[in-house]
Amino acid sequence: MEGLLTRCRALPALATSSHQLSGYVPHRFHHCAPGRGKRLVLSRMFQPQNLREDQVLSLEGRSGELTCKSQRLMLQVGLIYPASSGCYHLLPYTVRAMEKLVRVIDQEMQAIGGQKVNMPSLSPAELWRATSRWDSMGKELLKLRDRHGKEYCLGPTHEEAITALIASQQTLSYKQLPLLLYQVTRKFRDEPRPRFGLLRGREFYMKDMYTFDSSPEAARQTYSLVCDAYSSLFDRLGLQCVKVQADVGSIGGTMSHEFQLLVDVGEDRLAVCPGCGFSANMETLDLSPTNCPACQGPLTKTKGIEVGHTFYLGTKYSSIFSAQFTNVHGKPSLAEMGCYGLGVTRILAAVIEALATEDCIRWPGLLAPYQVCLISPKKGSKEEAAAELTGHLYDHIIEAVPQLQGEVLLDDRTHLTIGNRLKDANKFGYPFVIIAGKRALDDPAHFEVWCQNTGEVVFLTREGVLELLSQVQVV
Numbered sequence: 001m002e003g004l005l006t007r008c009r010a011l012p013a014l015a016t017s018s019h020q021l022s023g024y025v026p027h028r029f030h031h032c033a034p035g036r037g038k039r040l041v042l043s044r045m046f047q048p049q050n051l052r053e054d055q056v057l058s059l060e061g062r063s064g065e066l067t068c069k070s071q072r073l074m075l076q077v078g079l080i081y082p083a084s085s086g087c088y089h090l091l092p093y094t095v096r097a098m099e100k101l102v103r104v105i106d107q108e109m110q111a112i113g114g115q116k117v118n119m120p121s122l123s124p125a126e127l128w129r130a131t132s133r134w135d136s137m138g139k140e141l142l143k144l145r146d147r148h149g150k151e152y153c154l155g156p157t158h159e160e161a162i163t164a165l166i167a168s169q170q171t172l173s174y175k176q177l178p179l180l181l182y183q184v185t186r187k188f189r190d191e192p193r194p195r196f197g198l199l200r201g202r203e204f205y206m207k208d209m210y211t212f213d214s215s216p217e218a219a220r221q222t223y224s225l226v227c228d229a230y231s232s233l234f235d236r237l238g239l240q241c242v243k244v245q246a247d248v249g250s251i252g253g254t255m256s257h258e259f260q261l262l263v264d265v266g267e268d269r270l271a272v273c274p275g276c277g278f279s280a281n282m283e284t285l286d287l288s289p290t291n292c293p294a295c296q297g298p299l300t301k302t303k304g305i306e307v308g309h310t311f312y313l314g315t316k317y318s319s320i321f322s323a324q325f326t327n328v329h330g331k332p333s334l335a336e337m338g339c340y341g342l343g344v345t346r347i348l349a350a351v352i353e354a355l356a357t358e359d360c361i362r363w364p365g366l367l368a369p370y371q372v373c374l375i376s377p378k379k380g381s382k383e384e385a386a387a388e389l390t391g392h393l394y395d396h397i398i399e400a401v402p403q404l405q406g407e408v409l410l411d412d413r414t415h416l417t418i419g420n421r422l423k424d425a426n427k428f429g430y431p432f433v434i435i436a437g438k439r440a441l442d443d444p445a446h447f448e449v450w451c452q453n454t455g456e457v458v459f460l461t462r463e464g465v466l467e468l469l470s471q472v473q474v475v
Contacts, residue, residue, distance in 0.1 A: 086194025
């Protein structure tokens with residue numbers, strides 16, 4: 001028992017790391033107030049399942065195959081449902097996981113001084129024309145006109161909008177800098193060929209931060225600070241992400257890095273040096289070199305999913321919109337800028353891509369929609385007498401482990417066998433599945449506990465279950 005607790009505490013997939021914000025109060029997510037008589041039951045969850053592959057292809061309007069593991073699993077268990085090509089309904093389990101991810105992002109961004117804002121999705125054409133991106137972005141920019149003939153785009157990013165906002169503040173002082181403003185919003189990109197589910201869609205959620213500094217030196221310090229926060233975020237999620245040199249693309253600026261999750265389905269080709277740690281997106285290197293430009297050692301070629309991107313912009317945008325501040329000498333100066341993105345919905349899919357088996361989703365503990373699934377005996381079975389014990393265990397968990405309020409789900413579909421429900425639970429990837437089977441009739445009762453992220457199965461008394469679950473931390 002102690003060995004299992006030790007392994008659970010050590011795994012980032014089951015608990016948060018030691019990095020915690022001072023004074024942070026955990027948030028709970030639940031559909032109704034937990035407690036006796038108000039249990040969360042699976043039979044009432046809206047979660048379409050068993051969507052056939054031919055139905056998916058018809059709904060998404062293309063004839064290819066579902067080659068992406070995360071897309072296939074998220075469709076099969078009902079985490080997402082196609083709305084149109086590249087657009088998906090995010091269903092309850094996915095929304096819960098995304099809200100938890102946003103909480104972790106909020107912690108990391110606010111720990112470095114980030115302030116949260118929310119900018120309109122509709123962005124006036126004149127802002128984009130000022131930076132010449134109205135035309136240079138090409139067909140990926142979704143454009144529209146209102147009834148008065150005024151042109152807009154659905155923002156894939158918000159450099160123009162945030163810089164115009166800062167430029168409107170005439171009294172900004174150097175004493176107020178650095179200024180770190182971020183949002184988590186829907187973004188839109190008219191992908192020519194949406195694919196891989198949430199990994200490459202036309203509509204998606206992104207965290208974008210924009211920073212304003214008083215000097216290039218200060219801006220580079222802020223750049224390093226945000227990159228470190230990204231590394232901390234991925235460490236807490238138990239994801240091994242690599243920071244690689246990247247092209248600035250349509251965003252612009254003089255320095256850029258991507259945070260890449262190394263998986264075979266990734267569309268980015270990367271070069272990594274095992275010797276000196278150099279890493280880069282291959283598109284930034286000339287003629288696909290085989291030797292590292294830093295140490296001349298051999299490069300390892302791999303693929304990755306871009307889950308984060310950072311840019312040092314300098315005065316590219318602030319000079320166009322006159323985003324200025326009053327410097328220490330009382331004179332106006334242009335702000336030095338940076339921008340930093342995280343693909344929120346893409347991270348959810350990338351997590352599944354990296355951690356899941358071919359048949360079962362596996363979540364980092366911080367993002368699991370529910371931490372615990374309780375399975376009661378089948379109606380009419382020899383073990384049915386233990387059904388009441390399952391309900392009592394649910395109540396004891398909620399009372400004894402307060403952080404799990406709203407995190408425990410009871411699979412009350414007693415017309416199904418325990419085996420069928422366990423198969424479903426494995427697919428959904430609850431970190432802990434607790435079964436009231438034959439040994440629940442022992443004295444004292446023992447419950448079968450599946451620790452999904454460690455692959456271990458143990459039999460524990462009620463007290464043992466509570467001790468194990470007391471180690472779990474949630475956001």
